[in-house]
Amino acid sequence: MALVLHTYKGNKGAFKALVAAEYAGVKIEEAADFQMGVTNKSPEFLKMNPIGKVPVLETPEGAIFESNAIARYVSRKNGENSLNGSSLIEYAQIEQWIDFSSLEIDANMLKWFAPRLGYAPFSAPAEEAAISALKRGLEALNTHLASNTYLVGHSVTLADIVTICNLNLGFATVMTKKFTSAFPHVERYFWTMVNQPNFKKVLGDAKQTDAVPPVPTKKAAAQPAKPKEEPKKAVQLLHLLIRE
Amino acid sequence: MALVLHTYKGNKSADKALIAAEYVGVQIDVPSDFQMGVTNKTPEFLKMNPIGKVPVLETPEGSVFESNAIARYVSRLNGGENSLNGSSLIEYAQIEQWSDFSSLEIYGNILRWFGPRMGFMPYSAPAEEGTISALKRALDALNTHLASNTYLVGHSITLADIITVCNLNLGFATVMTKKFTSEFPHVERYFWTVINQPNFKKVVGEVKQTEAVPPVASKKAAQPAKPKEEPKKKEAPAAEAPKFAEEEEAPKPKAKNPLDLLPPSPMVLDDWKRLYSNTKSNFREVAIKGFWDMYDPEGYSLWFCDYKYNDENMVSFVTLNKVGGFLQRMDLARKYSFGKMLICGSEGPFKVKGLWLFRGPEIPKFIMDEVYDMELYEWTKVDITDEAQKERVSQMIEDAEPFEGEALLDAKCFK
Numbered sequence: 001m002a003l004v005l006h007t008y009k010g011n012k013g014a015f016k017a018l019v020a021a022e023y024a025g026v027k028i029e030e031a032a033d034f035q036m037g038v039t040n041k042s043p044e045f046l047k048m049n050p051i052g053k054v055p056v057l058e059t060p061e062g063a064i065f066e067s068n069a070i071a072r073y074v075s076r077k078n079g080e081n082s083l084n085g086s087s088l089i090e091y092a093q094i095e096q097w098i099d100f101s102s103l104e105i106d107a108n109m110l111k112w113f114a115p116r117l118g119y120a121p122f123s124a125p126a127e128e129a130a131i132s133a134l135k136r137g138l139e140a141l142n143t144h145l146a147s148n149t150y151l152v153g154h155s156v157t158l159a160d161i162v163t164i165c166n167l168n169l170g171f172a173t174v175m176t177k178k179f180t181s182a183f184p185h186v187e188r189y190f191w192t193m194v195n196q197p198n199f200k201k202v203l204g205d206a207k208q209t210d211a212v213p214p215v216p217t218k219k220a221a222a223q224p225a226k227p228k229e230e231p232k233k234a235v236q237l238l239h240l241l242i243r244e
Numbered sequence: 245m246a247l248v249l250h251t252y253k254g255n256k257s258a259d260k261a262l263i264a265a266e267y268v269g270v271q272i273d274v275p276s277d278f279q280m281g282v283t284n285k286t287p288e289f290l291k292m293n294p295i296g297k298v299p300v301l302e303t304p305e306g307s308v309f310e311s312n313a314i315a316r317y318v319s320r321l322n323g324g325e326n327s328l329n330g331s332s333l334i335e336y337a338q339i340e341q342w343s344d345f346s347s348l349e350i351y352g353n354i355l356r357w358f359g360p361r362m363g364f365m366p367y368s369a370p371a372e373e374g375t376i377s378a379l380k381r382a383l384d385a386l387n388t389h390l391a392s393n394t395y396l397v398g399h400s401i402t403l404a405d406i407i408t409v410c411n412l413n414l415g416f417a418t419v420m421t422k423k424f425t426s427e428f429p430h431v432e433r434y435f436w437t438v439i440n441q442p443n444f445k446k447v448v449g450e451v452k453q454t455e456a457v458p459p460v461a462s463k464k465a466a467q468p469a470k471p472k473e474e475p476k477k478k479e480a481p482a483a484e485a486p487k488f489a490e491e492e493e494a495p496k497p498k499a500k501n502p503l504d505l506l507p508p509s510p511m512v513l514d515d516w517k518r519l520y521s522n523t524k525s526n527f528r529e530v531a532i533k534g535f536w537d538m539y540d541p542e543g544y545s546l547w548f549c550d551y552k553y554n555d556e557n558m559v560s561f562v563t564l565n566k567v568g569g570f571l572q573r574m575d576l577a578r579k580y581s582f583g584k585m586l587i588c589g590s591e592g593p594f595k596v597k598g599l600w601l602f603r604g605p606e607i608p609k610f611i612m613d614e615v616y617d618m619e620l621y622e623w624t625k626v627d628i629t630d631e632a633q634k635e636r637v638s639q640m641i642e643d644a645e646p647f648e649g650e651a652l653l654d655a656k657c658f659k
């Protein structure tokens with residue numbers, strides 16, 4: 001039985017596992033008929049992940065949820081490779097950047113992005129605080145990447161895979177060139193990595209957004225959570241990108 | 245060289261590594277001279293963690309930040325032969341899944357509930373509602389899993405349990421009352437069993453569940469409820485005193501501010517602020533002298549303030565945040581005031597002492613009405629004929645250290 005990844009198309013959480021699979025030489029099938037909001041509410045799915053979020057990886061030995069955990073599993077599936085470093089300290093530092101990019105970058109980027117798309121209540125002071133925290137995180141990352149090509153060691157590790165997939169969502173949705181130009185080493189790092197063959201195979205052509213999505217109107221803000229109909233195509237992609 | 249963990253005392257995230265160390269049989273030193281807000285801003289610290297957060301583990305091979313990463317590292321020391329990381333690849337992955345889940349879905353939402361009520365982040369009722377809803381969703385999922393599983397993965401404690409229980413501990417200690425957690429009985433069973441294991445107890449000590457959610461101290465809610473005297477002593481919040489919330493919008497004085505109707509004064513506040521900011525050397529001879537030269541006791545008044553509840557100020561960064569919040573809420577008074585807030589002491593309880601310059605002969609009424617923090621301080625008008633008081637004013641403007649025999653943790657300026 002192959003490894004089966006349950007997710008909607010374009011899920012950045014799923015990308016992490018898929019890129020890791022390219023590097024580790026692991027085969028992953030994406031569940032063909034997955035329907036967001038339907039498949040992940042079925043009893044079979046909830047047995048795999050009681051909170052009903054995606055992505056979820058089904059393996060012959062059991063199921064795994066949480067995108068970083070799935071990526072870690074995939075990175076170790078075929079035994080030794082350089083994705084997890086070559087010493088205990090390297091491994092720990094890979095973990096530190098994985099957590100950092102999830103908590104300090106991805107989480108704040110989502111707090112900026114989601115309310116503007118109507119998925120959470122919008123509040124100007126909260127957005128200001130989120131952007132401020134995001135800048136603080138990117139600044140620390142920028143400092144590290146000024147003198148490091150990769151996050152850990154001298155080649156791509158799982159830390160780079162997770163961080164780049166997180167950054168990719170930010171670049172695509174809210175972080176304009178004007179915003180990221182304050183972090184030139186992060187820019188260098190990002191564009192180099194997304195153009196590596198194993199990343200390109202999964203992410204496609206990475207694009208940077210020209211503008212921040214506008215603040216929703218009062219009506220949209222008053223009704224957060226999932227819209228039942230499909231919003232217009234441009235917004236639709238963004239909608240899919242954040243639903244975990 | 246031992247392993248050194250840099251953190252403030254009581255950091256629930258640091259507990260993860262320390263508990264893992266108990267299971268693995270590894271020694272970790274926690275320096276007691278760590279000062280939050282000071283030690284973690286030094287260049288040496290920032291080399292270890294460029295974002296300057298804690299905890300950070302210093303090892304002979306290099307340093308590690310992010311509490312879960314540190315715990316993972318510790319769990320693999322001593323040959324890594326222990327049950328913390330499971331006995332197969334799938335068990336390992338499921339340990340990781342619960343570690344991430346408890347950090348993102350549980351801890352993250354607890355923090356977003358607790359933080360704004362403590363004034364660490366902006367407070368907003370709809371955001372809090374969303375956060376509590378997300379937290380309940382996560383606890384529900386965890387509860388379902390723990391209905392038929394004693395531990396998160398396998399049949400004994402793993403790193404997932406250490407991380408998850410430390411994450412839950414913050415919630416139990418601060419915002420999750422018994423009423424709240426009673427909806428998740430399997431989580432309750434799990435939490436109390438695990439936190440009472442010897443290796444946990446050694447690190448976290450006695451654990452008490454909070455009896456109440458810290459109140460949101462909004463200006464409007466606070467004022468009718470509180471008389472001018474000491475309401476605080478009657479309350480008994482288990483957590484740090486939640487007297488302050490982040491500002492809602494500071495209302496700007498509408499129409500005419502009575503201070504604009506005062507007879508014109510030769511002193512121009514902005515000139516003083518410029519002199520203060522631009523004087524880079526010979527501060528006493530240039531700025532302080534300049535201040536007293538331009539000071540107009542008819543048009544302005546000087547006030548000392550002392551925080552009434554200094555005994556609460558045990559944690560440095562909480563104290564600093566408190567003062568920072570006060571200065572943010574003073575924003576509406578910027579045109580009419582200048583202030584210096586000194587946080588004194590080299591360890592808790594820190595003393596907060598302030599010096600304020602206000603337009604007019606009294607503390608402006610609109611400030612007393614709009615800025616909730618004002619009543620947390622004792623206010624005394626400065627008698628400038630008293631040389632000792634004048635000197636105290638000068639020392640507070642120039643951040644004299646030691647101040648009244650003590651080191652300064654920080655000096656904040658409102659201008």
